[in-house]
Amino acid sequence: MDNGTHYRTCHLCEAMCGVAIEMKDGHIAYIKGDENDPLSRGHICPKAVALQDLHEDPDRLRKPIRKTATGWQEMDWDEAFDLVADRLHQTRQEHGRNSIGVYLGNPNVHNHGSLVATMPFLRAIGSQNRFSATSNDQLPHMLASLEMFGHQILFPIPDIDHTDLFICIGANPMASNGSLMTVPDFRGRLKALKQRGGKMIVVDPRRTETGRLADEFHFIRPGSDALLLMAMVHTLFEEHLVDTGPAERLVKDVDLLRLASLAFTPEAVSDHTGIAADDIRALARQLATTRKAALYTRMGTSTQRFGGVATWLAYCLNILTGKLDMPGGVLFTQPAIDLVELGAMSGQKGHFGKRHSRVKGLPEFAGEYPASTMADEILTPGEGQIRSFVTVAGNPVLSSPNGRRLDEALGGLDFMVSVDYYLNETTCHADVILPPTAALERSHYDLIFSMFAVRNVAKYSEALFEAGPDTRHDWQILLELAHRLEKRRKGGRLPLRAELGWRTFKQIGPDPILDLLLRAGPYGADMGRVRGLLQPAVDLVMDILPQRHPLRGLAKLSPLNRHWQELPKGLSLSALKENPNGVDLGPLQPSLPERLFTRDGRINLAPRRYLEDLGRLHDLLKTPADTELQLIGRRHVRSNNSWMHNSQRLVKGKDRCTLMIHPRDASRLGLQTTDAAGISADDRQIVLPVEITEDIMPGVVSIPHGWGHDREGTGQSVAAAHAGASINDVLSDGDIDPLSGTSVLNGQSVTVKVWRPERQRKRA
Template identity: 55%
Template sequence: MENKDNIHFRTCNLCEAMCGLEIRHRDNRILSIRGDKKDPLSQGYICPKALALQDIHEDPDRLRQPMKKTDHGWVPITWNEAFKEIKTHLRPLQWRYGRDALGVYIGNPTVHNHGALLALLPLLGALGTRKRFSATSNDQLPHMLVNLKLFGHQALFPVPDIDHTDLFICLGANPMASNGSLMSAPDMRKRLKAIQNRGGEVIVIDPRKTETAKLADQHHFIRPGTDALLLLSMVNVLFHHQLVNLGRLQPYVDDVDLVELACQSFTPESVADSTGMSPEVIRDLALGLAKTPKAVLYSRMGTSTQEFGALSTWLVNVLNIITGHMDQRGGMMFTKPAVDLAEITALTGDKGHFDRYRSRVQKLPEFSDELPAATLAEEILTPGSGQMRALITFAGNPVLSSPNGKRLDKALSQLDYMISVDFYLNETSRHANLILPPVSPLERSHYDIGLNAVAVRNVSKYSAPLFKPSKQAKTDWDIMLELMRILSPRSVAGKFGSTAQYQLLKALGPDRVLNLLLQSGPYGLHPGKATRAIQALFDLFNDALPQRSQLKRAIRLSPFGEQNRTLVKGLSLDVLKNERHGIDLGPLQPCLPERIYHDNTKINIAPKIFLKDLSRLQQTFKKEQDKEPLILIGRRDVQSNNSWLHNSARLQKQNNRCELLIHPRDAEKHQLTSGDLIEIQSSTGRLKLPVCISDDLMPGVVCMPHGWGHNRSGVALKVAGQNPGASMNDLTDAECVDRLCGTSVFTGIEVNLNRI
């Protein structure tokens, strides 16, 4: 019989769902991984990916010390030798060519790691380069841009209140496979079934009959890339039938008349041919959304990563606002996380910004000091002032996750110097001169600072390290701080500032910083006489401050803020350490207009950049189509996450999952049968993969998973190499982006097929 010490409770960090785990272990060996039934968010649910935590920790391919590339191959070196190499090679390069000669790419595992997330901003400040790239522009950039323009802060994400809604309309998303994306919601099957069991309805609009669509009450095909047309016509229907109702937000929404004017020509009849959806269905969708008291429209990757991703995402928010479902129970709501990044960054004045400068070649806009990932290769390959000559990647594999992977592959091989902070020798890190491997996820503490901001319920949970790392090992936090120290500015003032910051962060460590954020957040500080006295003093002080004062906002963020006084108090790291299953902080609550970050505290429902982009939309779909090419879309695999987990033997037991789905009509046209090997070709590349005939697809659409393609030389991923698949991003075009914001286009790629 195992004693209690052999059970470790933890949050899974492998996707956005934040499932609670119960890990049984003995003598540094994992015996089992199960769902934690007492976890307040997941309540015992886990998906197959959770088992990969053991595979990652025990993986013989996982790097455990720094590796240096030599003429004779990779050799292990010490951390001191590695940091000396970096100082020797990168600092002279920056001095000679300028700070922008060094680029940074940040992969999305960084968001699942509070140490890396907390160290990232100080590091980027020390590097001082404008050549910053991340998975953001391959993923959720349209949502962040819309947040900024509508609500005044890039990190204020509206989240479907799925546990209380009676109508869930899901557009271009597959939460049954993702367990929510920008909607952390473990066990989506149970949550969707609950909607139906209480008499509600689930409707899915997607070019593929996804796992979510098969559970839904209705599924409607839509032609890839036409979501903006559908959404505009739904807005048109609401104005036509005089069903626009802002509810209690009426005084806080500007320029609704501009939205009405913008949608006038987009009737259901005018968009039916382009979208492939009947006018009757479009009207029913709009009327159902407007007439259901608790309803929500949710969209994700299918609408984000297309030519009109920003426009579509804006319109989803518009529809939720004008039907009275924004910041309302059962509609789109906002979290109140224990560590509120939106409030914290607003205090520093960093609410986000857009288009302050542009990329050198395509002239695409920056977003919050990041350039689109689609420009990474051209910034390396194009000579001239500002050319990138060195790169640091953090937990990212852009060769497989960014557009035109072959071109990026070529670009990385031409860098003067490259560092990868990664514990695998993968398709991207194989180009590095040095690989700096952090500890495994089970060898560090864990707290979801980023993902709690998009959860369907307010929760807080801390996980201590399960295993003690070796004395020589370093966490992402350690590595980032050391890079910050080595590569800090040369000026006396800058050097002093960076050194002081480094010493302070080094002394605190990520968990102490986390504790400070928890205690100063909305759920911090114990109630008591002293607290009440301080609260009275804060009230007097607050009344004397100007309305727009940052200090006033800081008081509002604190436990003494008026809207926070009724919340659970006394939250700290010590409390969370004792609450091993986590703490339930309650359901999402209405919070507008207080959470609007515009100076006038109003929602800007009709930003000029979106209204202006409507002309590009109209011009695109006015073009006559002389041919009917096949349209390629991607799909998510529940047993992988992007390119991360293909080296997990437990998750790769079944046969090849990297196959091209095609509708029977199109298969007959191309004389294909299931299992045939075909060559698929786009304007930028070609690849080979097997065919699977399926009527789950809309005719004219083909579909393959993303994140595969482990057949490049020099990669040390034994399991992944046995079943490498093909990379969808060898077909995507880095110059085919959403021109409004620079987001990569992964949905709606024109392709041709040739039977082999």
């Protein structure tokens, strides 16, 4: 790569921050924020600077390796592809197609090449035993969007740049820069909100980095968010504050929600939530009476026993107070490549519960089973037992509940392959590891997070470094494996047309597909004079064809649709290359009713599956408030996933993998700051240093996620030197939200004691 400044998007979290990378003599000299990026406006966090560390990491794998009796051994690519295809094909022939399991990790959604190649790869595998990080993360939001708006990835995004009241429950955007709300420089945006007279309210079991900046803060007991939100709904109806605003004619079943909320008075939920009844009413009133307001919830509310109901109620509150489709409220994005509309055109709007997992009977979502049941499906004998496993850019041993049990399960497989460039706590179980190129060696476009951004933008980044001749991009690895698996399934040869199709796909790669999607989208080609000739035909198609006809979908998506006539035009891959800082496509805009995908074109305010689950919430209301210590996770701005801990600049400094505990609880348990604590649940236990702080609610303890690098057989030297302990070694994989199948990562009960190593050795 030439000397000088090169512009990219940081791929390490959802924020899509623009970076300016200065190159000198073929190496990175420094990394800073891109002041001309239309979304991040010069902001970056410490993770972005560590892009250099991840690229230059000597622990990163560059060639395929296989496990032998004497250790890991390098192999060439063709040999590796044949070995993997042969073993997976053998498993399928001997035990059936569902005997192969697949897990997809978070980094896949930051990678347009991987996204393009994943579907043909999964089709070639042919198994129903598919898993991903979704059920440990965002599934309740996807389910609510599917049930209420008709599409699993149509998320209402807070218009934070124009709101006057931001209510944040169970989220920490100061550390995350948003999640399902791509919002780089949250601090700067919050400052602007306050300068225009606005206010932020935070509700959380911990006074997070975001909570410390709040104008109003409330502690809440973990797992009780659904009670709080239902009491707010009750207050809106009781005080005649319901006004659905712009969505009024689209919303149905308002009375069903009113009836469902009758028993959940603020007084009834106060003891369970830890929030005074008057404060609950005040929250509801502020949301209702502030014209430009948005309520936002995330991990703390969704990854709990009532995650499905809590997320649904958060959406309901925005709708009942007229904030949906309102500037300054919550709006749907209009990205340059509209995967929402493209998915609907192909019949892929999402589905839930079409089948259930073999062992625990958990519902699938969009073809995936909950990650919490992976170990069950591997360890439990019988037809459909997983015998071979594929992981792609994931480390579920550290990111899924009961990691030790998953350790055991992966260790007993017949065969395992990992597409990953680290020998980590999961891939150490693989028989073969196929390492893809690093992120700076491939082009980048954010297909997914452009759909969740607080402003419509588009940005393409060319590869910063040329990939070596003996390397493969992840999309090349996935397509090559898919091609070879298909050939074996067909007896060794494919029909000529299919063979040519595979070869063409592998040759052109994802970027020409990206270009086609950009040109065909709402900001695409400016037809000029041709527009006048084609416009009547497009209008006719939109008027006469059925709602779900594919031609109507194409017309709706095209730049010739009159709905998009005010949007900027001319977007293409070449146009983005000419604008390396990115292209500003404008603020979020009202888009209803055109953006709805429900069968009747209306918003389902009270889907039956949520109403049926309220029996559990009633039962919770009848039981005494829990007095056991409740465990929650936490996030730090210098961390995101487990694979970031191999950067020295991200892990240096004060130990962040600690047990946070309130002084009152520490005193009761005899804990001091210099102590280590044993945190246990059933037969699962970890040990961590104690951090005593009033920033956490009494009765609650907190451990960060992604740590636990003390397993044997890994190859990340920096991470091993800062091992910490995995919160998922304490959490049970049997504790899930039965409505959605989401893992309960917040609100499980634990026991905490002073850790005395000598006493523990004597007991052993």
